[in-house]
Amino acid sequence: MLARLAWRNTFRHTRRTIITALAIAGGITFLILFDTLYGGMKNQSARVVLDYENSSLVLLPEDNIEDYRFNPLDDLIENPREAITVVEEHPAVASAAPRLRFNASLNVAGDELIAMGMGLDPELDPGVFRLDEEMEEGSFLQADGDLVVGSGLAQDLGVAAGDVVMVTTRTKRGVWDVRQYTITGIINSGSILVNNNAILVTLSDAQTFLETGDAASEVNILVPGNPKDLDRLEEISADISTVLDGSYDAYTWREMNAWYFDAFEAEESVAYLLAIIIIVIALVGIVNTMLLSIYERIRELGTMRAMGFSPSQIRWLLIAEGAIIGLFASVAGVGLGILVSWPLVEFGMDFTNFMKDFDINMPFDLHLFGRFSPGNIAITFLFSWIISILASLIPAHKATKIEPSQALRTV
């Protein structure tokens, strides 16, 4: 009976109930939209890193994680082939590829731009990365002397496949050297870092150019399976470091990009803040609406008490009313949230033009797709419902304090 009464009381002022529920639902919608965007961004960033920049695990010369980004030639893996043979013996490892990074500048008709040079093994690299699938023009590295340029960089320089450019670098020995290349391909990958900075040459080309012998700056290791299972990756990385006798260290993709993902996760506090705002909306909304409804029917509640309803029955009645409003709000909020976020998940949002002039070297895909997190949606749903119920405790308690004799005198 209480349930039936609560249900009907909720529809006494349908409009008020709907407005309250919609206010809460709006908050939930926003939270889900945020979570979907954010989750998508994080996921894509991880994908970008794994597909183009660093693989699941990266082997670096011991303790070189700080230095390698800026002075990649200072400390090298002298014998990458041998390291690869050892690494590939680990059962979890599918493939590995060496890369030699170097700082370079690109000159065309008096224009000069700084570039991130990468020497890749044209055979091995596609086994770990997917750069070869992202050619916009021309073809991927095939032989020594080929040069693939990132699309953003090419645009800034106003060059296309077939054009001649000068590449300047400082060799391992500290000598400046210049070489002339003909661009054989333009790459447009999901990685802004690659697109805006990279010039790719073959590993052997880079090794002669930079006078490094057979050395590489890193060995990228592909570990199939869930890349988000960092515990597993860390175990494998520890295994590999042990096998290699501590001469090289293996880092996970997450460690390699800690600066970015740490910042990203710090942003999660924004989500908590949003959640708190929504709690407040829900609390204020429900408390307000229900207090109003109690004062409106104070005589009715007094009558119920006169008939012998116990205070706890009155309390349950009001909690049930709060729970119904909260349920509507949560269902509507989740429904709207999914509806509003769906186009983002399905079609994504293209920031390419918008971000063209910003130089952001983050593993961030400019065609951003949202990603639903069913777990977070479920949590949001339950959370907002529970908060609504908790909020109704305040007016419910107030209603039990009604003195029937006073309430009945109220007109």
Next chain:
Amino acid sequence: MAVLTVKDLVKDYKTGKVITKALRGIDLEIAQGEFLSIAGPSGSGKTTLLNIIGCLDTPTSGSVSLNGTNLDDLKKKERAELRKDSIGFVFQSFNLIPVLTAFENVEIPLILLGWSNQKRKETVENILIDVGLQEYIHRRPLAMSGGQQQRVAVARALVKEPKLILADEPTANLDSTTGKATLELMRELNEKHDSTFIFSTHDKMVMDFADRLILLKDGKVSSDTRKGKKE
């Protein structure tokens, strides 16, 4: 034997520093099955007296005993139980629950008493027929006239056959014809169930209708008359 005994009942209301003496020493004995009216000018204490008798309010001093139970000894919960089990209320403005139909309104006291579905259905239908509302069983209060609503309220008060029915100005919001009909209905049920009716009023017609008339003035009983003779 007296169903209800009121002894030296005093009620003071405090509003800030102002004390209103609503009842200044009331003594009453009411027997089973009486049909009794409490009359008096506005502010004389009628509602206050009914509320105290009905366990909705507590006196400042004095005692009320209902069926030999001293109400003063009861805890809050026991008072609610007593209201649920033995007292029916009828109010000036009907006070039906607007979201429930006539049937559901009348059913509530029986649900509170834990009656079975089947038994409730029969009993509620019978009493709604008794009060002449068989055609309005599934209507909601706002779709009924005042007189019809008050009949639902009377049915709601009587459905559990309580020992005592308290009605605070039950006819004040009704026209005189409907008011009279309501009183006749109450009288009928009073005779049928031998339940005790106490109703307050300041309507002359209503006073004349009762078997016994108690006049209140400034919180005191100024006269107590049975039909025809003065006590």
